[in-house]
Amino acid sequence: MGEKLLSELSRLITESRNPETEFLDQLDTLSLLQRLNDQDAQVPAALRAALADIAKVTEMAAGSFRAGGRLIYVGAGTSGRLGVLDAAECPPTFGTDPSQVLGIIAGGPPALLLSQEGLEDRPELGASDLSAVNAGPADTVVGISASHRTPYTIGAVEEARRRGCRTAFITCNPDVQVPGEAVIRLVVGPEALTGSTRLKSGSAQKMALNMISTAAMVLTGRVYGNLMVDMVPWSEKLEERGRGLIMTLTGLDYERAKELLSEGGNVKTSLLMQMAGLDREAAESRLAKAGGFLRKALEEDDPGPSAPD
Numbered sequence: 001m002g003e004k005l006l007s008e009l010s011r012l013i014t015e016s017r018n019p020e021t022e023f024l025d026q027l028d029t030l031s032l033l034q035r036l037n038d039q040d041a042q043v044p045a046a047l048r049a050a051l052a053d054i055a056k057v058t059e060m061a062a063g064s065f066r067a068g069g070r071l072i073y074v075g076a077g078t079s080g081r082l083g084v085l086d087a088a089e090c091p092p093t094f095g096t097d098p099s100q101v102l103g104i105i106a107g108g109p110p111a112l113l114l115s116q117e118g119l120e121d122r123p124e125l126g127a128s129d130l131s132a133v134n135a136g137p138a139d140t141v142v143g144i145s146a147s148h149r150t151p152y153t154i155g156a157v158e159e160a161r162r163r164g165c166r167t168a169f170i171t172c173n174p175d176v177q178v179p180g181e182a183v184i185r186l187v188v189g190p191e192a193l194t195g196s197t198r199l200k201s202g203s204a205q206k207m208a209l210n211m212i213s214t215a216a217m218v219l220t221g222r223v224y225g226n227l228m229v230d231m232v233p234w235s236e237k238l239e240e241r242g243r244g245l246i247m248t249l250t251g252l253d254y255e256r257a258k259e260l261l262s263e264g265g266n267v268k269t270s271l272l273m274q275m276a277g278l279d280r281e282a283a284e285s286r287l288a289k290a291g292g293f294l295r296k297a298l299e300e301d302d303p304g305p306s307a308p309d
Contacts, residue, residue, distance in 0.1 A: 014191065018192060021035055056182040074142070075145060076152045081112055082209060093217075093231055245271075272287060
């Protein structure tokens with residue numbers, strides 16, 4: 001496999017040598033950082049070019065959420081860590097159950113702290129890790145691999161397909177074959193440090209995952225305007241942010257906003273109680289009827305234009 005694998009890697013953009021950074025070791029600190037920054041500046045354009053495919057995956061994830069399913073990221077190394085990171089940030093930001101967005105990484109939790117590179121070569125581990133979370137037709141499984149060829153990740157996505165899941169794949173190479181109903185190709189070009197896909201590729205993948213999870217949450221009612229009305233106040237900062245949201249949208253002073261948040265139990269319910277003049281039970285009932293959308297719940301109070309006489 002060795003020579004064949006080397007030949008395969010040599011054809012990948014992510015493994016190519018970047019002519020703009022060939023002399024990094026000869027630069028002073030500021031020039032070195034400027035050269036790295038110049039490379040990073042190419043990332044947003046790669047995201048822009050892939051927006052249509054990112055939208056497809058976002059719709060898949062939102063569909064899974066509506067069906068009671070999950071968004072499951074799978075990867076090894078840097079790609080796996082980025083998936084776990086995005087999943088971990090969803091509960092405090094959007095008030096989701098920790099099981100709604102999952103990150104699976106080759107090697108499990110220890111791989112978050114110490115590299116477990118050898119495990120990425122075993123597709124059967126990817127399949128068994130995906131099976132262990134009992135993935136099914138309601139779920140969306142997104143494989144993440146900058147190179148496209150990580151056996152662990154491919155094994156997991158292929159297992160997801162066998163289980164009837166929605167499937168997608170994120171890679172940083174064009175024109176490569178990968179499993180998945182939707183493919184996001186984030187073509188950022190050769191890395192500043194040859195083959196180190198924790199750089200531009202990692203940044204691009206992180207941004208794509210942020211977009212997918214954030215937009216899917218917006219589409220399923222966890223955002224009002226551009227405000228995180230479903231966030232969980234797990235820290236003093238988040239608790240104060242919640243009170244600030246209530247003050248911003250209702251005009252209440254700090255003490256009354258504090259009281260209201262206590263009465264409502266969470267930001268969204270408290271807002272609806274104040275803005276629609278409801279008690280907690282009625283507000284919770286209306287939100288449930290509106291599928292969690294605060295704007296839709298508020299529109300029930302709007303009678304619309306009067307009929308002509």
